[in-house]
Amino acid sequence: MDVEHTAxxxxxxxxxxxxxxxxxxxxxxxxxxxxAALGLDHDFVQDNHSLSRAAxxxxxxxxxxxxxxxAKLVRCGRGSLLDIAVDIRKGSxxxxxxxxxxxxxxxxxxxxxxxxxLHGFVTLEDExxxxxxxxxxxxxxxxxxxxxxxxxxGIDWQLGDAAPVLSAKDxxxxxxxxxxxxxxxxxxxx
Ligand SMILES: Cc1cn([C@H]2C[C@H](O)[C@@H](COP(=O)(O)OP(=O)(O)O[C@H]3O[C@H](C)C(=O)[C@H](O)[C@H]3O)O2)c(=O)[nH]c1=O
Numbered sequence: 001m002d003v004e005h006t007a008x009x010x011x012x013x014x015x016x017x018x019x020x021x022x023x024x025x026x027x028x029x030x031x032x033x034x035x036a037a038l039g040l041d042h043d044f045v046q047d048n049h050s051l052s053r054a055a056x057x058x059x060x061x062x063x064x065x066x067x068x069x070x071a072k073l074v075r076c077g078r079g080s081l082l083d084i085a086v087d088i089r090k091g092s093x094x095x096x097x098x099x100x101x102x103x104x105x106x107x108x109x110x111x112x113x114x115x116x117x118l119h120g121f122v123t124l125e126d127e128x129x130x131x132x133x134x135x136x137x138x139x140x141x142x143x144x145x146x147x148x149x150x151x152x153x154g155i156d157w158q159l160g161d162a163a164p165v166l167s168a169k170d171x172x173x174x175x176x177x178x179x180x181x182x183x184x185x186x187x188x189x190x
Pocket of ligand 1: 060063138
């Protein structure tokens, strides 16, 4: 499996091996022992899968507050998307900074996002499906969001002049500076 680190500590781009043959390919999209051997283990308990019909759909920037904070392992099942992580760990040297990866059904790339980060994505083509593992269960009372277009974060969503397809919840989300992040930076991983 190929492992590519990003500017955000703990946010990692993974590309599992694909075994191609005349029928197509086979890939172990997640192997807990292999992730543990890389020091990237998380106790995932829930798989999510969503379909976005139109290119230019933005979902995010979301997180769940403790005690139900979630690490996520994100991949694209159909189409293509730009996946985004934003560091909101207070005291982090990269607080408010973002990292991205283009995930497509073709490239098989995945983005690992630890607890303490916002997650969002924009679809790059119609009929895009995202599939991702979460390290805690859905907890609506802990569900939280930050504006996708927060100028202090300054994400390039590659939308050009087009307005995104956005949920009412996401359109009404606060700016990062308007929330109190519940996450504290604990220094580099051991
Ligand atoms: C997240 C979630 C949602 N739902 C229900 C609640 C709503 O009835 C419906 C749509 O929920 P929402 O509009 O929050 O879905 P997204 O906008 O795709 O939100 C997700 O998108 C960003 C990118 C994420 O990383 C999070 O997993 C999550 O916030 O699914 C569930 O039943 N279980 C769940 O785990």
